[in-house]
Amino acid sequence: MYASISTRELDEKRKSYDIIDVRDREAFLERHIDGAENIPIEELEEHLDHLSKEKKLCCHLLFWKTVYVGK
Numbered sequence: 001m002y003a004s005i006s007t008r009e010l011d012e013k014r015k016s017y018d019i020i021d022v023r024d025r026e027a028f029l030e031r032h033i034d035g036a037e038n039i040p041i042e043e044l045e046e047h048l049d050h051l052s053k054e055k056k057l058c059c060h061l062l063f064w065k066t067v068y069v070g071k
Helices: 007-012 025-030 041-050
Strands: 002-006 017-021 056-060 066-070
Touching: 002 007
Parallel strands: 017 056
Antiparallel strands: 002 066, 056 066
16 A cells, blocks of 8 residues: 655655655756665665664655655
8 A cells, every 4th residue: 555745745754764765866966855875666675674673664766846655
């Protein structure tokens, strides 16, 4: 299950989320949310065990102003 959240809302609740940018490395290097970790979508499954189970997961996909939050 997921929901969208604006970057403004994310800034207000940042400590509750791990921010994962699933775009390719070039897009991440060009511009990304401060504090985000880049794990391209095709590599995400390999890294699932390393993600916090205590925090919500916030994935940045394609749109700069919208990020998606898994519950």
